Amino acid sequence: MKLYSLIKDLKKNSLLGLVQVVVYTVEFQKCGLPHSHICLFMHSDYKLPTVEHIDQVISAEIPNKDDDPELYALVSEFMMHGPCGSDNPKCPCMIDSKCSKNFPKTFREHTSVDENGYPIYRRHNDGSFVEKSGVKLDIRSVVPYHKLLLKRYQAHINVEWCNQGDSIRYLFKYINKGSDRATVEVVQCNNADDNDDAVDEIKTTMIVDIFLHVKLCGVYSNLMFISGLLLLSGFLFIFMDKKMLYTMLTMILKMSSINSLIVAGSQEKKGFFISRIHTVSPNLGEAYFLRILLNKVKGPKCFLDIRTVNGHVCSTFRDACYALGILEDDREYIDTIEEASHSGSGYYLRYLFSTMLKSNSLSRPCFVWEKTWQYLSDGILYNQQLRLKTPGLSLSEDQVKNLTLYEIEIFLLQNNSSLKDFDGMPYPDHESVSFSNNRLITEELDFERMNLLQEFYQLLGSLTIEQRDVFDDIIKNVKQKKGGVFFVYGYGGTWKTFLWKTLSAALRLEGEIVLNVSSSGIASLLLTGGRTAHSRFIIPLNLIEYSFCSITPESDVAELLKKTSLIIWDEALMIHKHAFEALDRSLKDILGCHLRSNSKLPFGGKTIVFGGDFRQILHVVPNGSRQDIVNASISSSYIWSNCKVLRITKNMSLSLQTSNIEETTTFAKWLLDIGEGKVGGLNDGEAIIDIPYYILINDSSDPIVTP
Numbered sequence: 001m002k003l004y005s006l007i008k009d010l011k012k013n014s015l016l017g018l019v020q021v022v023v024y025t026v027e028f029q030k031c032g033l034p035h036s037h038i039c040l041f042m043h044s045d046y047k048l049p050t051v052e053h054i055d056q057v058i059s060a061e062i063p064n065k066d067d068d069p070e071l072y073a074l075v076s077e078f079m080m081h082g083p084c085g086s087d088n089p090k091c092p093c094m095i096d097s098k099c100s101k102n103f104p105k106t107f108r109e110h111t112s113v114d115e116n117g118y119p120i121y122r123r124h125n126d127g128s129f130v131e132k133s134g135v136k137l138d139i140r141s142v143v144p145y146h147k148l149l150l151k152r153y154q155a156h157i158n159v160e161w162c163n164q165g166d167s168i169r170y171l172f173k174y175i176n177k178g179s180d181r182a183t184v185e186v187v188q189c190n191n192a193d194d195n196d197d198a199v200d201e202i203k204t205t206m207i208v209d210i211f212l213h214v215k216l217c218g219v220y221s222n223l224m225f226i227s228g229l230l231l232l233s234g235f236l237f238i239f240m241d242k243k244m245l246y247t248m249l250t251m252i253l254k255m256s257s258i259n260s261l262i263v264a265g266s267q268e269k270k271g272f273f274i275s276r277i278h279t280v281s282p283n284l285g286e287a288y289f290l291r292i293l294l295n296k297v298k299g300p301k302c303f304l305d306i307r308t309v310n311g312h313v314c315s316t317f318r319d320a321c322y323a324l325g326i327l328e329d330d331r332e333y334i335d336t337i338e339e340a341s342h343s344g345s346g347y348y349l350r351y352l353f354s355t356m357l358k359s360n361s362l363s364r365p366c367f368v369w370e371k372t373w374q375y376l377s378d379g380i381l382y383n384q385q386l387r388l389k390t391p392g393l394s395l396s397e398d399q400v401k402n403l404t405l406y407e408i409e410i411f412l413l414q415n416n417s418s419l420k421d422f423d424g425m426p427y428p429d430h431e432s433v434s435f436s437n438n439r440l441i442t443e444e445l446d447f448e449r450m451n452l453l454q455e456f457y458q459l460l461g462s463l464t465i466e467q468r469d470v471f472d473d474i475i476k477n478v479k480q481k482k483g484g485v486f487f488v489y490g491y492g493g494t495w496k497t498f499l500w501k502t503l504s505a506a507l508r509l510e511g512e513i514v515l516n517v518s519s520s521g522i523a524s525l526l527l528t529g530g531r532t533a534h535s536r537f538i539i540p541l542n543l544i545e546y547s548f549c550s551i552t553p554e555s556d557v558a559e560l561l562k563k564t565s566l567i568i569w570d571e572a573l574m575i576h577k578h579a580f581e582a583l584d585r586s587l588k589d590i591l592g593c594h595l596r597s598n599s600k601l602p603f604g605g606k607t608i609v610f611g612g613d614f615r616q617i618l619h620v621v622p623n624g625s626r627q628d629i630v631n632a633s634i635s636s637s638y639i640w641s642n643c644k645v646l647r648i649t650k651n652m653s654l655s656l657q658t659s660n661i662e663e664t665t666t667f668a669k670w671l672l673d674i675g676e677g678k679v680g681g682l683n684d685g686e687a688i689i690d691i692p693y694y695i696l697i698n699d700s701s702d703p704i705v706t707p
Contacts, residue, residue: 002153003036010040015148016057017046039162051111051119058159060105060121060144062128071147076130078156079143083135102391104140119161279340281355289317292332296324330368333361337372346378350404354411357422366424377404388439394446396511399432406433440560444513444529456505459498466648467499473646474503474609478512478566483605485639487572490648491613491675493668497526499648500568500611504528512565519575533569533579537586543578549586558590564606572610576619577637580610584639602642610634610643615675663694 003026009015011022021041026034065072081103084091093100107125114120121144129136146159280291293306300306307314309323326332333356340349353369353376356362369376377400384403385393395403405428409419419425463471470488477484490496504514505528516527517536524530533539538550538557551557572580584603591606592599602608614635621628634640651668670692673679680687 006153018043051113054111054119054161055122057146058121058144058161059147060123060142062130062139062142071151074150074154079145080130080132080137081141081143082137083133087135096389098389286317289321292321292326293317296326330363333368334371337375341375349376349378350407351411354408358415358417365422369425373401373404380404388442390439393442402428402432438556438559440556441563447508452505452509456509459502459505463502464650466650470499470646470648471502475506478507478607483601484607485602485642486609487643487645488609488611489645491615493651494648495652496611500570501528507565513563514566515564516568518570520571523571527570537583539579539582543576543582545578547578547582549582551586553590553593561587561590567606567608569608570611573612573614573618573633576632577634580634580639581637602639
């Protein structure tokens with residue numbers, strides 16, 4: 001009753017505006033109560049063309065308890081998601097320790113629409129919350145709703161705005177998923193009591209496919225007989241005997257109300273009706289080419305007229321298609337895929353294309369692929385986002401094509417065929433597919449190329465001469481793919497982090513992977529995609545001289561390291577040398593499995609850049625002497641002999657102070673002298689240092705304005 005009332009309010013009473021069409025389905029879940037999915041096709045005057053209009057209809061905020069206590073109570077009871085996540089890990093929405101509905105959402109000042117056409121609703125961070133099961137849920141956990149609908153029906157009614165076909169495809173999944181098929185076999189009975197005059201149904205009738213049919217909006221299926229082929233209300237029959245056919249027709253016409261009958265070209269009309277030609281699979285051969293001709297040939301009175309082209313009668317419908325020039329460029333197959341894309345899923349389209357390939361009916365398969373790959377790749381990105389649990393994942397065009405070809409190849413292999421059997425068809429790179437299914441690799445390649453290109457040119461143009469020399473030296477080594485170990489030695493203020501960002505942007509623009517790590521968690525936040533070294537390389541916390549990283553050769557981390565072109569390790573001097581040696585042994589072990597010579601190269605032949613300043617704090621050795629601290633640094637490791645030291649000396653931070661260049665230069669030199677132990681005379685780590693007068697604060701009453 002409540003559902004019918006809701007439909008009436010939406011359609012007849014125009015509660016949300018003038019509605020042209022209402023489509024709904026009731027879903028019966030195994031572990032939940034039945035619920036309805038409703039889609040409204042609004043009149044052009046009510047299509048909510050801007051995000052400002054969305055805010056007037058849909059809300060995702062917690063109402064003020066004092067202004068509208070009724071609505072506040074309803075939102076608290078029906079429209080709050082959760083609690084889930086760490087507060088309730090056993091919540092049904094939790095999959096792999098994450099909320100499958102992507103709650104809680106993020107705070108947003110304004111409503112917007114993302115690149116996939118989905119709205120991102122306004123959620124002000126006003127401090128309001130609802131307490132549910134002892135957990136305080138803020139505005140990020142509100143499910144979008146309509147205020148009037150919620151008050152009237154007092155139930156969970158999630159209201160969303162759609163502006164693309166993909167957004168509403170879920171509603172029609174039971175229609176678009178394809179036909180339900182059944183194989184029926186009629187066997188002859190050997191019972192002696194049977195009548196000898198019984199009709200042999202095996203020889204006269206064969207049911208080859210059954211389709212679900214729905215009578216909708218006054219549209220009725222035609223009953224059509226074509227050379228022994230009967231299409232009726234979605235049922236497809238093949239008859240070998242016309243007498244058997246007409247017996248079947250008589251029975252069916254008595255049981256159904258069909259407005260149109262077409263038998264061998266004759267037609268009897270009863271009332272107004274809208275007819276349509278059934279979709280025919282290319283696997284049916286002549287029936288498929290006949291359907292093509294029915295859309296092209298005008299006014300045929302018999303099958304002979306359909307096969308006649310310029311006065312010449314073709315022997316088959318396929319020959320007629322070629323004579324008309326329909327199949328010369330495979331245009332009809334392209335149109336078929338485009339037509340199917342309006343209602344079929346990407347999975348169905350890839351299966352359809354595989355069927356076309358296997359039927360050997362395409363003149364130029366590669367041409368059809370190039371014209372339709374965007375339709376065939378529908379759902380590939382979304383599936384990858386689900387598989388890798390990365391909602392914001394983006395893939396390049398080549399990656400999408402490769403994954404699409406891979407799925408088509410799977411279809412073909414299941415039918416003892418392959419893309420290699422078709423001339424000109426590209427073949428998927430299985431190694432790239434394997435990498436695409438690796439979440440770690442995908443994250444490192446997930447960068448917006450246009451923004452990255454703009455950032456790179458800006459960074460490159462700001463490099464100093466010293467930084468540019470270091471940049472060119474490292475990039476040249478990476479492109480040679482021979483491996484190498486570098487140590488960029490520069491004190492604080494020389495903008496080593498700026499150099500790391502430039503190196504990363506340059507290589508990522510070429511589709512290469514750069515791993516940015518740091519010995520310090522705070523320093524890693526300054527790097528693009530930065531992680532701590534312990535987290536990225538799974539370095540043991542308790543290191544010994546012969547430690548290895550906890551990486552197995554076939555793990556995702558190992559695959560990431562194989563694909564990596566450059567490793568940048570910032571603040572390297574703050575960690576024990578055993579960490580570098582553990583990574584060195586692990587990379588030799590992992591990369592040596594594929595090429596034995598890699599096991600003899602530093603870090604398995606990978607290019608790695610360390611950065612740091614010996615003037616700053618070194619690794620802390622508990623209760624260790626000065627000698628112990630120096631012995632724990634990378635300069636005391638066997639790796640140091642393979643390091644190429646690159647120096648940068650210009651203090652960029654102080655160079656920006658142009659008010660007093662002479663004073664700035666003096667201050668920069670004084671800082672270097674402190675770091676090198678030249679200030680305070682000879683000392684053993686302890687000295688008295690005189691602070692220059694021009695950096696002292698003389699007015700202690702107001703130190704901020706003191707020059």
